[in-house]
Each structure stands twice: as structure tokens, then as C-alpha cells.
Amino acid sequence: GEDVEQSLFLSVREGDSSVINCTYTDSSSTYLYWYKQEPGAGLQLLTYIFSNMDMKQDQRLTVLLNKKDKHLSLRIADTQTGDSAIYFCAEDPYNDYKLSFGAGTTVTVRA
């Protein structure tokens, strides 16, 4: 399978911006995804970006895509305690929804 890489931990102060980085491997992926997993819960789609886009903004969330470097980032503005969760980057290299996930970044928001 493909290797999607992301850092494992991020600690951020409440009110600051969080930036979670991801590198993926397959340039043929049509969509790239960010999923959020809150404690004790399954994964929930947070946002996604189409591969022909450089940026997508959705309220407090901004996704940046650098196809040349195969780099994806998620920025959360004005981070709140409810944003504490594990965030997974995922790609769909065969465009059939067999997603390849990164290891997940645990975001801890401190007061």
C-alpha cells in the first residue's frame, strides 16, 4: 500500500492556529481527505480537496495542497478545546474509495 506520512502529535494553545501537515505518495489521487476522530468515536469526514485545487477554505478550516511536493496541510483557525482529536490525512490512489490513511496526528488544545 501507499505510505501517507504525518507527524504524530501537536500541542496548541486555545485561540491559536493549528497546522497539521501530511505528505502523500500517489499523484493520481483525485481527492485528498482530512478525517477527525474524537475520543471514543469513529472517524468523521472533516473536509476534502480536489486534486486540481490549491486551496480550499471552509469556515475555520483551510486546506492547502502542493501537488509538486505531494504535501497537504490542514489549518484550523482559532483552535478550540473541541478541536482536540486525532486528525487523519487520507488519499484515494485508485479513486475507488479504498483510502490510504496516515498514522494520525493527535492534537491537544491547552488553555
Add this chain to the structure above:
Amino acid sequence: DVKVTQSSRYLVKRTGEKVFLECVQDMDHENMFWYRQDPGLGLRLIYFSYDVKMKEKGDIPEGYSVSREKKERFSLILESASTNQTSMYLCASSPPLTGTMNTEAFFGQGTRLTVV
């Protein structure tokens, strides 16, 4: 509200037991998936199914099998549980991709299986 339901949140089984993990979705989705989630490894695909009675191996199928007799139900079977199968298991479903229209995978809450 869309829902993917896994029958158990927590299971404890003994080594060598046959284990069934059940997943039901109420969205009439064609695609269903079983992943396992381990710290530092993310989610890894075990098996998936694109239709009733269809199944295909994912990245780590060894030690597992699946059954999809009805569209809404996808079962994961551990024929003879081993301690290295202690993990969180997540079921997901999605409609088929159509052209460039994105679709979302919906996940269940997960079953934390401990094999002792």
C-alpha cells in the same frame, strides 16, 4: 441521519476463538469496508466489498475473512483469534464514486477487541 452501526463497542475473546464483528448500515450503500486502527499505524484496510456477495482483500487480510449476504450487513470474521489481532476495528460504508463527484465514507464507532 446516516448511520453505520457496529454491534459491539468492546469485546474480550480468548486465543483460538472464532470471532464475529458485525456492521450494519442504513444508507443503502454499495461499498463497505473493514479497517483496523493501531497507534502509530493509522487505519489499515482488511477487506472491502462493492456489492452483495462480493469481497476483495485489502492490505492486511491474513487471519480474517468476511461475509456480505445482504447489502446492509458486512461481517468480519476472525477464524482463530490471536493476541496480535487485539486492536480497534472500524467499519465504513460509502456510495460508489460517480465521475468526479466526491462521496464520503461513513464510519461506525468502532469495536475495541482484546484477545487474551
